Amino acid sequence: MNAEKVVEYIVFWLKDYAEKSSVNGFVIGISGGIDSAVTSALCAKTGFPVLCLEMPIHQAENQVTRAYDHISWLQKNFKKVTLKQVNLTPVFDSLVATFPAVENEEQRFMALANTRARLRMTTLYYFAGIKGYLVAGTGNKVEDFGVGFFTKYGDGGVDISPIADLMKSEVYEIAKYLGINEAIIKAAPTDGLWGDDKTDEDQIGAGYDELEWAMKQVELGKKITNFEGREKEVFDIYIKRNHANKHKMIPIPICEIPLALKKE
Secondary structure, three states, X not given: OOHHHHHHHHHHHHHHHHHHHOOOEEEEEOOOOHHHHHHHHHHHXXXXXXXXXXXXXXXXXXXXXXXXXXXXHHHHHOOOEEEEEOOOHHHHHHHHHHOOOOOOHHHHHHHHHHHHHHHHHHHHHHHHHHHOEEEEOOOOHXXXXXXXXXXXXXXXXXXXXXXXOOOHHHHHHHHHHHOOOHHHHHOOOOOOOOOOOOOHHHHHOOOHHHHHHHHHHHHOOOOHHXXXXXXXXXXXXXXXXXXXXXXXXXXXXXOOOOHHXXXX
16 A cells, blocks of 8 residues: 555545535544544644544543643644543443443443443534534444444544545554554554453454454455354454444435325
8 A cells, every 4th residue: 555645645535525515624532542543643634723632431541641642743743733631531420320220231331331432422523513623533444344343323423534445454554654653553452432451352352454354355255164263253253243233334224105105
């Protein structure tokens, strides 16, 4: 991949979209991870104002540190980057206290993790609304269209997706070209929804290199019967995740009423 030309292409696309939409800039949540770091840098390169939101909810300290270090780097290199921290921990705790107890703790834990992402989405759109900004999404191709590893109406609720056609490995290539902080590049990917260092691989059961491999095998028309051992296991993980999360990747189903019934 020609990282320089890909960066130029994305930056031009972002700038053109913003100009045609008559918006004032971009707002993006900074997690301390590779995807938000790359996306925010690409947005900053357009010359439009970029508001970086840091929205901790019982966040692991190393994630917060990486987020602030990245924003500091952005501000040193780009003139129109601003920072706003919105501590959502009290809001989240209040919401948890309001919700009724449930018997299935595992389901409750997952629901609350997704609630964190939706609180952040609401916060992003609050600032987007008052400033006339676009909410920039940070999802990459294997997450958004492979295994659906995002929260519906959470981090999946955005206006534009600058890196959604890039595999995770390609995001890393872009990060190195842009000069993103080495600590971010080396950090294990995590969605930051658990208040600890649980990684994406811990949750999915496979790393992104493996998932990219599986995605390519599907595109080649391969079936699970073509593989053995770890490859078969990874392929199975990918297929199951893809099928289970298909509802996130397609438009909301609409019950289309036959015209003849409407005319009766």
